[in-house]
Amino acid sequence: MSIKGKAYIAGVYEHPTRKAEGIPIAQLHAEVAKGALEDAGLSLRDVDGYFCAGDAPGLGGLSMVEYLGLQVGHIDTTETGGSSYLVHVSHAAQAIAMGKCKVALITLAGKPRTGGAQPGRAPLSAQPPDAPFEAPFKPSVLNLYAMCARRHMHEFGTTPEQLAWIKVAASQHAQHNPRAMLREVVTVEDVVNSPIVADPLHRLDCCVISDGGGALVVVAPEIAEKLNRPKVRILGAGEAIKHPRGGEVDLTYSAGVWSAARAFEEAGIRREDIKYASLYDSFTITVLMQIEDIGFCGKGAGGRFVADGNLISGVGKLPFNTDGGGLCNNHPGNRGGMTKVIEAVRQLRGEAHPAVQVRNCDLALAHGTGGLLGTRHGSATLIMERT
Amino acid sequence: MADPKNDAFNADTALEPYWTAAREGKLLLKHCRACGKTHYYPRPICPFCMSADTEWRTASGTGIIYSWSVERRATPPFAIAYVTLPEGPTMLSAIVDCDLDAIAVGQKVALAFETRDGQPVPVFRPR
Numbered sequence A: 001m002s003i004k005g006k007a008y009i010a011g012v013y014e015h016p017t018r019k020a021e022g023i024p025i026a027q028l029h030a031e032v033a034k035g036a037l038e039d040a041g042l043s044l045r046d047v048d049g050y051f052c053a054g055d056a057p058g059l060g061g062l063s064m065v066e067y068l069g070l071q072v073g074h075i076d077t078t079e080t081g082g083s084s085y086l087v088h089v090s091h092a093a094q095a096i097a098m099g100k101c102k103v104a105l106i107t108l109a110g111k112p113r114t115g116g117a118q119p120g121r122a123p124l125s126a127q128p129p130d131a132p133f134e135a136p137f138k139p140s141v142l143n144l145y146a147m148c149a150r151r152h153m154h155e156f157g158t159t160p161e162q163l164a165w166i167k168v169a170a171s172q173h174a175q176h177n178p179r180a181m182l183r184e185v186v187t188v189e190d191v192v193n194s195p196i197v198a199d200p201l202h203r204l205d206c207c208v209i210s211d212g213g214g215a216l217v218v219v220a221p222e223i224a225e226k227l228n229r230p231k232v233r234i235l236g237a238g239e240a241i242k243h244p245r246g247g248e249v250d251l252t253y254s255a256g257v258w259s260a261a262r263a264f265e266e267a268g269i270r271r272e273d274i275k276y277a278s279l280y281d282s283f284t285i286t287v288l289m290q291i292e293d294i295g296f297c298g299k300g301a302g303g304r305f306v307a308d309g310n311l312i313s314g315v316g317k318l319p320f321n322t323d324g325g326g327l328c329n330n331h332p333g334n335r336g337g338m339t340k341v342i343e344a345v346r347q348l349r350g351e352a353h354p355a356v357q358v359r360n361c362d363l364a365l366a367h368g369t370g371g372l373l374g375t376r377h378g379s380a381t382l383i384m385e386r387t
Numbered sequence B: 001m002a003d004p005k006n007d008a009f010n011a012d013t014a015l016e017p018y019w020t021a022a023r024e025g026k027l028l029l030k031h032c033r034a035c036g037k038t039h040y041y042p043r044p045i046c047p048f049c050m051s052a053d054t055e056w057r058t059a060s061g062t063g064i065i066y067s068w069s070v071e072r073r074a075t076p077p078f079a080i081a082y083v084t085l086p087e088g089p090t091m092l093s094a095i096v097d098c099d100l101d102a103i104a105v106g107q108k109v110a111l112a113f114e115t116r117d118g119q120p121v122p123v124f125r126p127r
């Protein structure tokens, strides 16, 4: 049993806002749902499956199904942080393959920039079991990813300049995106001369903080056949969780080693067949580790792989995040998995900005790392094909 | 961090020996009699084999820095680290009483306790 070829991504929509003052999160969900369904050429009444994660307000899926006016026979609220939406695509394809639904709607929205409730946080009364043993030391998104970078540098000789190349490539792409928050092209020197926020990461090693959201519509083959849109077929997917394993900590790799292996096995293609990759870019180190874990290069060789513009569209071997990614464009709700799928679909459709459109882009990968790379995180890999 | 003594919802009686030892300046680890492995953070049921036959053991009090970072934007800046214990587990902790610019992977550190939010917690300083 496989999802290969059993489902298509028919609609995508990225919310244009980067600061959503006065707009509640539920409304953002509705706006992206409307956008993605219109993009697919489908309507509210066609949707029979709904997917959302921890960013959905209230009772999550229940509140959103009501607010959107949906009537669904399949629901999935899997929560793996920012990679949730990649997992949702895989689960939607599974549900479609099993005949549980035919048109699956996936939505994300968040507004950390405006200072709304942080998405995905458990109520204060439900303390996670790790809290008494970790919270006193003030772990943060910054210092937990920074410790991964530090260990990578120690074991493999990765340099700040190599990490900086990832931001440079993202900025080269973002200059062509009028909605990107950071459109200015930066150099390796700009990155390594920006202030250290958490050793060894600089300010420009970090993603932006933005409001916004996005939505996807995943459909059965017979629905995709009737729609007047380029066809993006799902070839394979994988998901995996990694954590500190009772103290057997190894920060040099992510759960991506397992999720990517499963996705490639299901898709039946090779790493070198991938023409474009959307890689989760909460930080530059996240991208570097994913490139190794997915298998685009060997473990420890990521620094050399990303250097000298190898991730820049039209220049390097592995064009990535051609919308500018989380590093320069946006990172709605601190959850970048949604926009990773959206830009990969644009590339496969030939709808990316002409300056960054990858020629003959028939196979693309999107990969996410949700939660915290330095402690517990969920990786998800999705491989798609233009047919 | 919630104070187990004042928070009925999060009260965790299985951890009482850990916090009692912490007040005496000792770090307790959980050792599994069934599989022979020591884990951290402590759980009554072993995360390696799911045996409930676990016992407390006192850590020797030394460690080696596995990785670290200094949060530079905090006031004052502070160091967080993963420290590998000779007993096996690598644990999240803080590096204190040191030059923040001199911390290094592989550095030898010694256990200490600092009171944070009214609770003594295990931290490390260079030795």
Ligand SMILES: [Zn+2]
Pocket: B032, B033, B034, B035, B036, B037, B046, B047, B048, B049, B050, B051
């Ligand atoms: Zn055991």
